[in-house]
Amino acid sequence: MTTETATIEQLEAAIKAHEKREEDLIAKYGPGTKYNRTIKKGSLDWDAEAKKFHVTIECEDCGTPVKVYTSDLFQKGKCEEHAKEARAARRKGKAKVNDNISLTEAKAQLAALKAKLEG
Numbered sequence: 001m002t003t004e005t006a007t008i009e010q011l012e013a014a015i016k017a018h019e020k021r022e023e024d025l026i027a028k029y030g031p032g033t034k035y036n037r038t039i040k041k042g043s044l045d046w047d048a049e050a051k052k053f054h055v056t057i058e059c060e061d062c063g064t065p066v067k068v069y070t071s072d073l074f075q076k077g078k079c080e081e082h083a084k085e086a087r088a089a090r091r092k093g094k095a096k097v098n099d100n101i102s103l104t105e106a107k108a109q110l111a112a113l114k115a116k117l118e119g
């Protein structure tokens with residue numbers, strides 16, 4: 001649909017469809033849902049290059065407006081900076097304890113280290 005060939009009716013229908021799509025997204029991802037995204041009203045638009053819809057949400061940590069493809073709404077709720085922080089925190093939390101050592105050996109090494117520390 002290009003501007004040259006679209007009729008008033010078609011354009012009005014397209015605008016209505018945008019509004020409806022946005023309402024549906026807010027119902028699915030907005031406040032009170034498990035995603036709890038703050039979707040800015042009237043921000044839904046079509047990205048002709050990416051061929052995807054996007055909306056503007058507020059970062060759940062700092063409130064910065066963030067452009068998000070609607071297909072990413074389920075997994076993206078933060079600005080770049082806070083998404084990076086959250087990823088780093090997740091990695092840290094998952095840091096694996098190496099238990100691939102014999103218990104006797106671990107206890108012996110621990111006792112030796114402690115003895116060293118205590119001088």
Ligand SMILES: [Zn+2]
Nearest residue numbers: 059062079082
């Ligand atoms: Zn943020």
